[in-house]
Amino acid sequence: MSRSLRSEPGHPMSPQDSNMTNNAPAQEPAKRLHFALVGAPNAGKSTLFHALTRARTKIANFPGVTVDVVRGEVKLPDQTLDISDLPGAYSLDPISPDEEISARFIRGELTKSRRPDAVMVVIDATTLSRSFPLVFEVLALGLPTLLVLTMTDELQARGGGIQTGILSRKLGIPVVGVVGHRGIGVDELKGFLSKPEDWPRTSLDPGATPEERFSLGDTILSECLTEPRKKNTSTDRLDRILLHRILGPIIFFALMFVFFQAMFSWAEAPMSWLESLIGLIADGVNAVVPSGFLRSLLVDGVIAGVGGVIVFIPQIALVLLMIHFLEGVGYMARAAFAVDRLMGWMGLEGRCFVSLLSSYACAIPGIMATRSVPDPRSRLATILVAPFMTCSARLPVYTLLISGFVPDKQFFGIVNLRGTVFFSLYLLGAVSAVLAAAVLKRGMIRGKSLPFVMELPPYRLPRISVTLRQVWWGVRAFLKKAGSMILMASIILWVLLSYPKPENMDSVNEDNGTTLAEEASTPTEEPASGVDSESLSRSKVLEGSYAATIGRAIEPALAPLGFDWKIGVGLIGSLAAREVVVATLAQIYAVQEEEEEEEDAPNLAARMAREINPKTGKPVYDLATVLSLLVFFVYSLQCISTLAVMRRETNGYKWPTLAFFSMLAIAYVASLITYQVASRCL
Amino acid sequence: MDPSASRSWSVNTQAEMTSVMKSSETTVLSQLPVGKTAKVVSVTLEGTYGKRLRIMGFIAGTYVSVVRCAPLQDPREYELRGTRICLRNEEARHVQVIAI
Ligand SMILES: Nc1nc2c(ncn2[C@@H]2O[C@H](COP(=O)(O)OP(=O)(O)OP(=O)(O)O)[C@@H](O)[C@H]2O)c(=O)[nH]1
Ligand SMILES: [Mg+2]
Numbered sequence: 001m002s003r004s005l006r007s008e009p010g011h012p013m014s015p016q017d018s019n020m021t022n023n024a025p026a027q028e029p030a031k032r033l034h035f036a037l038v039g040a041p042n043a044g045k046s047t048l049f050h051a052l053t054r055a056r057t058k059i060a061n062f063p064g065v066t067v068d069v070v071r072g073e074v075k076l077p078d079q080t081l082d083i084s085d086l087p088g089a090y091s092l093d094p095i096s097p098d099e100e101i102s103a104r105f106i107r108g109e110l111t112k113s114r115r116p117d118a119v120m121v122v123i124d125a126t127t128l129s130r131s132f133p134l135v136f137e138v139l140a141l142g143l144p145t146l147l148v149l150t151m152t153d154e155l156q157a158r159g160g161g162i163q164t165g166i167l168s169r170k171l172g173i174p175v176v177g178v179v180g181h182r183g184i185g186v187d188e189l190k191g192f193l194s195k196p197e198d199w200p201r202t203s204l205d206p207g208a209t210p211e212e213r214f215s216l217g218d219t220i221l222s223e224c225l226t227e228p229r230k231k232n233t234s235t236d237r238l239d240r241i242l243l244h245r246i247l248g249p250i251i252f253f254a255l256m257f258v259f260f261q262a263m264f265s266w267a268e269a270p271m272s273w274l275e276s277l278i279g280l281i282a283d284g285v286n287a288v289v290p291s292g293f294l295r296s297l298l299v300d301g302v303i304a305g306v307g308g309v310i311v312f313i314p315q316i317a318l319v320l321l322m323i324h325f326l327e328g329v330g331y332m333a334r335a336a337f338a339v340d341r342l343m344g345w346m347g348l349e350g351r352c353f354v355s356l357l358s359s360y361a362c363a364i365p366g367i368m369a370t371r372s373v374p375d376p377r378s379r380l381a382t383i384l385v386a387p388f389m390t391c392s393a394r395l396p397v398y399t400l401l402i403s404g405f406v407p408d409k410q411f412f413g414i415v416n417l418r419g420t421v422f423f424s425l426y427l428l429g430a431v432s433a434v435l436a437a438a439v440l441k442r443g444m445i446r447g448k449s450l451p452f453v454m455e456l457p458p459y460r461l462p463r464i465s466v467t468l469r470q471v472w473w474g475v476r477a478f479l480k481k482a483g484s485m486i487l488m489a490s491i492i493l494w495v496l497l498s499y500p501k502p503e504n505m506d507s508v509n510e511d512n513g514t515t516l517a518e519e520a521s522t523p524t525e526e527p528a529s530g531v532d533s534e535s536l537s538r539s540k541v542l543e544g545s546y547a548a549t550i551g552r553a554i555e556p557a558l559a560p561l562g563f564d565w566k567i568g569v570g571l572i573g574s575l576a577a578r579e580v581v582v583a584t585l586a587q588i589y590a591v592q593e594e595e596e597e598e599e600d601a602p603n604l605a606a607r608m609a610r611e612i613n614p615k616t617g618k619p620v621y622d623l624a625t626v627l628s629l630l631v632f633f634v635y636s637l638q639c640i641s642t643l644a645v646m647r648r649e650t651n652g653y654k655w656p657t658l659a660f661f662s663m664l665a666i667a668y669v670a671s672l673i674t675y676q677v678a679s680r681c682l
Numbered sequence: 683m684d685p686s687a688s689r690s691w692s693v694n695t696q697a698e699m700t701s702v703m704k705s706s707e708t709t710v711l712s713q714l715p716v717g718k719t720a721k722v723v724s725v726t727l728e729g730t731y732g733k734r735l736r737i738m739g740f741i742a743g744t745y746v747s748v749v750r751c752a753p754l755q756d757p758r759e760y761e762l763r764g765t766r767i768c769l770r771n772e773e774a775r776h777v778q779v780i781a782i
Contacts, residue, residue, distance in 0.1 A: 090734070090737055090738060091733075091737045093730075093733065093737075095731070095734055129763045129764055130739040130762070130764065130765055133737045209736075210733070210736040210741055211736070211741050214739070214741055214744075228764075240750075243750060243753070243759075244753075245753040246753075248753060249753065337757065337768050340752060340756075340757050340768070340770070341752060341753075341754035341755070341756050341757070342754065344756075350757075350768075450731070451734075451769075452757060452768070452769070452770050452773070453731075453734060453735065453738060453769060453773070455738075455767050456759060456766040456768060457766075458766075
C-alpha cells in the first residue's frame with residue numbers, strides 16, 4: 001500500500017511532478033487520466049503494464065506476484081496518463097489482502113490514491129470462459145471499461161481463436177487483443193487511452209450471481225470463441241514428471257544440490273576479478289592520498305569494509321537467477337501444490353511455501369508475498385518465519401566461512417564438500433522455518449486454516465530479458481545497501497577500531513597509516529624492523545580501541561559459543577545488516593595485515609585462518625567455531641529492513657520485537673550446542 | 683442452469699440436466715477418480731469460500747475433470763473451463779457432481 005501513490009495530477013508535461021504535487025493549484029488545467037489494470041492473478045497485467053509504461057514491476061509465472069499497487073505513466077503524443085498495475089483478483093469480493101487492495105483501489109477506498117477514471121480488465125484469452133464473473137463485476141461499477149485479452153499467441157498456438165470484434169459488439173465495450181511481452185496490440189490499445197469518456201458503455205445487465213454471469217458469458221462466447229483444439233501437452237508432460245509422487249521431489253532436490261555445487265565454481269572467476277578490481281582501487285587511493293587519517297579511513301575503513309562485501313555479488317546474482325528462473329517458469333505454483341499437504345499438517349498452506357521460497361532471494365519480498373495468503377493466521381506465521389530462509393545477505397557470510405575453512409574435498413568425482421555444506425545450510429534454514437511456523441500455528445496463533453484454492457498456470461519459458469532484469473534489480477538493491485548501510489557501518493567501525501590512539505604511539509601513527517594494499521604493492525622496500533614496529537603499533541591500537549573494549553565486554557557471553565571479541569564486534573555490527581560482519585572482519589584483519597609479508601595480498605579467509613588465540617595457542621577459527629558462527633547466522637534476525645517491513649505488514653511493533661528476540665535466543669542456543677558438541681567431537 | 687447457456691463446457695438446459703441425472707449417479711468431487719470427468723451439480727459450501735468456488739467456475743453444469751493428485755494424495759488438480767485449479771479434498775467434498 002506504500003506505493004499506492006496519491007495521484008493528484010502534475011503538469012501534463014512534467015511527469016516527475018505527479019508524486020510531489022499534493023495540493024495541486026486550482027489553476028491546474030486538466031486532471032491526468034488515471035487507468036487501473038484489473039484482472040485475475042497471472043493474467044498478464046504486469047507484463048502489459050511494463051509494455052505500456054516501461055516501469056519497474058515484477059513479472060513471474062504464478063498467481064499472486066504483484067501484491068501492491070504499482071504506478072507508471074504512459075506518454076501519448078498529446079498527453080501523459082497514469083496507469084496503476086494492481087494485484088490479481090478473481091473477484092472484487094476479496095478473500096486475501098492482495099485482492100482487497102485491488103478491490104478497494106478500484107472503488108476509490110484507498111486513502112492514498114485517487115479512484116481510477118477508467119478500468120482495463122485484463123483477461124487471459126486461454127481462460128476466457130471462466131473470466132466473466134470478474135468482467136461483469138467491474139462493469140457493474142459503471143466506470144468506462146475496456147477489455148484486454150492477453151496470451152492471444154498461446155490461444156492461437158493451441159488452435160483456438162477469438163473474434164474480438166464480435167466480443168466487443170456483444171459486450172458493448174472496446175476489446176483489444178495483445179501479446180504483452182512482444183508488445184503486439186499495445187499501439188492499438190494506446191489509441192483507446194486518450195479518450196476513455198468516449199468508450200462505448202455496455203447496455204447489458206451485468207447480473208448478480210456467478211451463475212448468471214457465467215451463463216451470460218457462455219452465450220456471448222458461443223458466438224466468437226473457437227475453443228483450442230490442442231491441450232497444453234508440454235505442460236502435461238512436464239507435470240507428469242515434476243509432480244510425480246517419487247520422481248518429483250527427487251528431481252527437485254537433485255537439481256538444487258547440483259546448483260549449489262556448481263555455484264561455487266562458477267562464482268570463483270568473477271569473484272577474483274572483483275577482488276583484483278578492489279585491490280586496484282585501494283592501490284590507486286594509496287598512490288593519490290597521502291598517508292594518514294584520510295588514507296586509513298578510505299583504505300582500511302571504506303574499501304576494506306564495503307569492498308569485502310561487494311566481492312560476493314557473483315554468488316548473489318547466481319542465486320537470484322535460479323529463483324527468478326523457477327518463478328518465471330511456473331515451478332513455484334507446483335511447489336505449493338506438492339507440499340500443501342505437508343504444510344496443512346502444520347496449519348499452513350501451499351502458498352505460504354511459495355512466500356518462503358521467494359525469501360531465498362530476500363525476506364522482504366517473501367514477507368510481501370504473503371499478502372496472497374487468505375488466512376490471516378497462516379499469513380502471520382509465515383511472515384514471522386520468513387527470516388529463517390537463507391536470504392542473499394547471508395551469502396557473503398556463508399561463502400567467506402565455507403571457502404576459508406571447509407576443506408575443498410571431492411567425493412565420487414562430483415560431490416564437493418563445500419557445496420554440500422552450503423546446500424545443507426539452505427536446507428537447515430527452510431526446515432527451521434517450516435518447523436517454527438508449525439510451532440507458532442499450533443501455539444500462539446492457533447486457528448483452523450482456511451480452504452486452499454489455487455490456480456496452476458501452464459509452464460512458460462521466461463523471457464531472458466525479464467529474468468535478467470529482475471536479477472539486476474536484486475543486485476542493484478544489494479549495491480545500494482553496500483553504498484549506504486554497509487558504508488556507514490564501515491565508517492563507524494573504522495572509528496571504533498582505530499581510536500583511541502595509545503598516547504605513546506601518537507608519533508608512530510601519524511605517518512604510518514599502513515594498509516594492506518600498500519604493503520602488497522611495496523613488499524620489499526620496508527626493512528623488516530620497520531614492519532615490526534609498525535605492526536606492533538597497529539595491533540596495539542586495535543587491542544586498545546573502543547571496539548575492543550565493547551567486544552571484550554560481551555566476550556564472556558560469547559566464549560561458550562567459541563567466539564572471541566573480534567567476532568563479537570562483528571556480530572554487534574551485523575545487527576544492522578548481516579553483511580556487516582564480513583565488513584567488520586575484513587577491517588579487523590586488514591588492520592592486522594602488516595604482520596604478514598607476502599607476494600600476494602592474502603584474501604580475508606586466509607588471513608582469518610592464521611589468527612591464533614593467544615591464550616591457547618590454537619587457531620581462533622577452528623572448525624567448531626566456524627560451524628557455530630554459521631549456525632548463528634542461520635537463525636538470528638539481523639536485518640533492520642526486514643523488521644521494518646514486518647512492522648508495516650503486521651501493523652505494530654509487537655511481532656517484529658518478538659521475532660527479533662526469539663530468533664536471537666534460538667541463534668544463541670543453537671550456536672552454543674553446535675560449538676560444545678563440535679569442539680568435543682571434532 | 684440458465685437455459686441460455688450453450689457452451690461446450692456446460693450443460694445446456696434443465697431438461698438435459700435431468701436426463702444426465704437419470705443416467706448417472708451423483709457423487710462428490712473428492713471421490714471422483716483421477717482421469718475422470720464429471721458435471722457439477724452444486725456447491726454445498728457456505729459463505730465466502732462457497733462463493734469463491736462458484737466464481738472460479740464450479741457452478742452447475744460445468745465439466746470438471748481430475749488431472750492428478752499431489753504427491754501426498756491431497757490436494758488434487760482439476761481442470762475446468764480451460765484452467766487448472768487445485769483444491770484440497772476437504773473443499774472438494776462440498777462440490778456435488780455427476781460422473782459421466
Ligand atoms: N504467451 C504469453 N505470455 C504472457 C503474455 N502476457 C504475460 N505472459 C506471461 O504470463 C505470466 C504472468 O504474467 P504477469 O504479467 O506477471 O501476470 P500478472 O497478471 O501481473 O500476475 P499477478 O501479478 O500474479 O496478478 C508471465 O510468465 C508472463 O511472461 C502474453 O501475452 N503471451
Ligand atoms: Mg502482476
